[in-house]
Amino acid sequence: MSTGPGLESLVDQTISVITNDGRNIVGVLKGFDQATNIILDESHERVYSTKEGVQQLVLGLYIIRGDNISVVGELDEELDSALDLSNLRAHPLKPVIH
């Protein structure tokens, strides 16, 4: 569980990031700075579609620029492993409109 505000408590935990272009990236938070630039290790993208199950694309080690981040959330790994992603259908997210 995370405690307190900020990302410090999420370091070395698996997080889920939603970017401004509507992507969902899941990985282990390795670091961040004041601009919310973040380091994600062992990351993968989850691609949602209404036609087929969720696809997982392996991305590896990523530095995501803070400008491009909408949401950072802690991932409940227990709950997540119980999901059957291949049977999960969802609309892809739309990009943020500035």
Next chain:
Amino acid sequence: MLPLSLLKTAQGHPMLVELKNGETYNGHLVNCDTWMNIHLREVICTSKDGDRFWRMPECYIRGNTIKYLRVPDEVIDKVQEETKSRADRKPPVLGRGRGRGREDGPGGRQPKGAGRGFEDGAKGAGGRGRGGSGGKTSGSRGGGRGRVKCQAKELQIC
């Protein structure tokens, strides 16, 4: 670990940079700075749709146009070594930002907030104190008068 330290460590390694406009740049990182501006060599640029490619010997990318960077997995292990060795070398910094205490008692605060110490560094070590004893907490009103008084006192002493 800071994202920019990881980037710095990735110097000399191949990487992929995606810009906000969707173009991607594949190349070897030559240099980067604290704004995330980056200098790449031996670059292949790919258009947003991924259907057009350009080769260029080098390019320089302004940091704020970047969406994300993909770096080789092994780079993260190299950062940890570097930050550790740097932390060993660095002596602890203490007693910074103490501000400039007042010596004479009466009279309010000096005009323009001289000696209030803005630095926040050095956890728990002094910092920002008002220094000096006594004196009213009232702000600007007492300020001018106080100073005049002090000068008068000095004259008397002389």
